[in-house]
Amino acid sequence: MGGGAMPEQLRLQVLEHRMVAPGHFELVLPLERGMREAAPGQFVNIACRAEGALDPLLRRPFSVYWVEGDAFAVLYRVVGRGTRLLSQVKAGDFVDVVGPLGRGFDIEPFAQASKRGERLVLAGGGVGVPPLYFLSQRLSEEGIPFTVAVGFAGRDQIVAVDRWRARGVEPAISTVDGSAGRRGLVTDLLEEAFAAAAHDGRVAGVFACGPVRMLAAVARIAAERGVPSQVAMEEWMGCGLGVCLSCVTKVRGEGGSLEWARVCREGPVFDGAKVVWSA
Amino acid sequence: MSDGALRAGEGMEARAVDLSVRIGDVVFKKPVMVASGTFGYGKEYAEFFDLGLLGAVMVKGVSLEPWPGNPLPRIVETPSGMLNAIGLQNPGVEAFIRDYLPFLREFDVRVIVNVIGKSVDEYVAVVRRLDEAGGADAYELNISCPNIKEGGIAFGVDPRLAAEVVGAVRRATARPVIPKLSPNVTDIKAMARACEDAGADAVSAVNTFLGMAIDVDAEKPVLANGVGGLSGPAIRPLAVRMVWDVYEAVQIPIIGMGGIAGLRDALEFVLAGATAFAIGTANFVAPALSTEIARDLAGVVQKKGLGRFADLVGRAHPGRRARAEA
Numbered sequence: 001m002g003g004g005a006m007p008e009q010l011r012l013q014v015l016e017h018r019m020v021a022p023g024h025f026e027l028v029l030p031l032e033r034g035m036r037e038a039a040p041g042q043f044v045n046i047a048c049r050a051e052g053a054l055d056p057l058l059r060r061p062f063s064v065y066w067v068e069g070d071a072f073a074v075l076y077r078v079v080g081r082g083t084r085l086l087s088q089v090k091a092g093d094f095v096d097v098v099g100p101l102g103r104g105f106d107i108e109p110f111a112q113a114s115k116r117g118e119r120l121v122l123a124g125g126g127v128g129v130p131p132l133y134f135l136s137q138r139l140s141e142e143g144i145p146f147t148v149a150v151g152f153a154g155r156d157q158i159v160a161v162d163r164w165r166a167r168g169v170e171p172a173i174s175t176v177d178g179s180a181g182r183r184g185l186v187t188d189l190l191e192e193a194f195a196a197a198a199h200d201g202r203v204a205g206v207f208a209c210g211p212v213r214m215l216a217a218v219a220r221i222a223a224e225r226g227v228p229s230q231v232a233m234e235e236w237m238g239c240g241l242g243v244c245l246s247c248v249t250k251v252r253g254e255g256g257s258l259e260w261a262r263v264c265r266e267g268p269v270f271d272g273a274k275v276v277w278s279a
Numbered sequence: 280m281s282d283g284a285l286r287a288g289e290g291m292e293a294r295a296v297d298l299s300v301r302i303g304d305v306v307f308k309k310p311v312m313v314a315s316g317t318f319g320y321g322k323e324y325a326e327f328f329d330l331g332l333l334g335a336v337m338v339k340g341v342s343l344e345p346w347p348g349n350p351l352p353r354i355v356e357t358p359s360g361m362l363n364a365i366g367l368q369n370p371g372v373e374a375f376i377r378d379y380l381p382f383l384r385e386f387d388v389r390v391i392v393n394v395i396g397k398s399v400d401e402y403v404a405v406v407r408r409l410d411e412a413g414g415a416d417a418y419e420l421n422i423s424c425p426n427i428k429e430g431g432i433a434f435g436v437d438p439r440l441a442a443e444v445v446g447a448v449r450r451a452t453a454r455p456v457i458p459k460l461s462p463n464v465t466d467i468k469a470m471a472r473a474c475e476d477a478g479a480d481a482v483s484a485v486n487t488f489l490g491m492a493i494d495v496d497a498e499k500p501v502l503a504n505g506v507g508g509l510s511g512p513a514i515r516p517l518a519v520r521m522v523w524d525v526y527e528a529v530q531i532p533i534i535g536m537g538g539i540a541g542l543r544d545a546l547e548f549v550l551a552g553a554t555a556f557a558i559g560t561a562n563f564v565a566p567a568l569s570t571e572i573a574r575d576l577a578g579v580v581q582k583k584g585l586g587r588f589a590d591l592v593g594r595a596h597p598g599r600r601a602r603a604e605a
Contacts, residue, residue, distance in 0.1 A: 238363065239564075246351075
């Protein structure tokens with residue numbers, strides 16, 4: 001499964017920090033220690049307060065957006081006090097980061113996809129898109145074919161697409177308000193991706209990250225076609241380490257029994273068929 | 280200790296400081312502990328440091344049967360703190376003995392098992408099972424959960440019920456029994472005395488403060504459970520005051536806790552009367568903080584010209600200080 005490095009608390013000097021869309025920021029940090037082994041879908045837990053300050057107390061989790069050379073990035077939207085404070089950090093400042101954390105996407109079962117004429121579909125919604133970009137970097141390195149389908153609220157919320165295009169990947173795009181790409185939801189694009197199997201290659205798996213209702217729909221669509229899905233979930237976290245048990249989600253365990261799994265530890269990436277969707 | 284020991288950077292002084300403390304018959308090599316519910320069963324933190332750097336691990340509450348915990352949301356951040364209503368989710372004593380205790384025993388650290396129950400009988404049954412299995416050094420009794428047999432009255436807010444559970448566990452085990460006091464009482468001294476009289480070897484002070492946060496947009500409580508326990512630096516002055524009061528009320532040792540986020544915070548508890556202290560919510564934020572405090576503690580004792588950490592305990596109390604210097 002994705003990610004074997006031991007997590008560490010790191011003090012990292014910000015390399016770059018820029019607004020990439022209204023309210024959306026890309027934070028670039030040096031790639032040090034265990035972060036070099038970070039897997040797509042894993043996350044870092046960042047202290048969103050001044051050094052020595054105790055408020056806001058809890059760290060905020062951010063999945064890795066990309067890894068290139070000696071740097072990695074996270075991409076986030078300002079939604080509350082923590083992310084607003086983080087957005088004020090400047091290049092040269094230090095941030096307190098714990099990572100890499102959690103279990104990422106597992107691409108091993110798809111290593112032979114190319115030989116078999118198969119591909120993966122990466123389906124992302126909103127600020128759930130960034131970890132899929134990192135996943136696509138790794139898939140390219142491994143020679144595993146993929147197509148990308150991403151949905152946003154509107155044109156000015158679009159992120160990560162430029163990076164894909166720079167690498168010659170043209171994502172299918174949907175927006176809720178129709179201001180860019182196709183009007184509708186990313187799940188519409190996913191249905192189309194399955195329909196295009198004749199010329200784009202059979203879909204061997206779906207990898208998704210986004211709002212929980214989107215993930216539930218993605219898992220259902222994949223299951224209906226007998227295709228495995230891996231979904232990166234989000235939940236309020238206390239520690240991000242697996243001890244506080246705040247971020248649990250119901251999954252089907254061995255023999256079908258229902259049990260709690262920790263989003264920060266057994267996740268954030270789960271087998272879509274095992275998650276008990278309440279949404 | 281000679282004046283020479285006060286000078287910094289001479290290399291060998293750290294050895295001259297005795298950090299050990301005693302609770303009942305059990306000696307802890309250092310007074311630095313990690314609080315129950317903030318450290319799991321140690322596995323996750325062992326990825327960050329050697330658990331043997333600590334004096335004790337107070338494990339997450341263990342009940343007779345598995346408990347499922349509460350619905351979500353279970354947590355909400357508050358100013359310099361957080362509210363939680365996890366609901367004591369745990370796999371039960373058998374799974375703890377089988378899956379977690381052997382791992383903890385690989386480290387040179389005392390293991391204090393936090394015990395939870397819905398009746399006196401359940402507390403006793405968990406302790407008996409742990410005694411039988413071996414491997415626990417002491418028992419911390421979480422007496423802040425509702426007593427179903429007593430019709431919803433909490434063990435932790437009624438001195439008579441607290442004495443009942445402490446006494447029953449006392450009779451069941453020879454290992455140290457450490458009730459964890461709830462701060463949600465009018466008179467914490469009365470609670471501490473009741474525990475001491477019932478045979479407790481020490482008390483932990485304090486558990487979380489009952490609190491609440493309301494979602495103003497949704498016009499309902501944020502936590503699915505409605506109320507939750509407040510922890511973090513926000514509660515430290517409240518907790519220090521309670522340790523101060525408990526120190527004046529009982530002779531048994533106190534394990535102080537509540538919002539410790541650094542060495543100086545821990546020293547407040549010690550000077551207020553805590554023989555040992557536990558880092559809690561700060562473990563979530565700074566995973567290795569407890570080891571940093573453990574590392575720096577000897578230096579502080581030394582700077583104060585003391586040879587033993589135990590000499591610091593309660594020194595902020597005017598009476599205690601006079602006694603110590605007499």
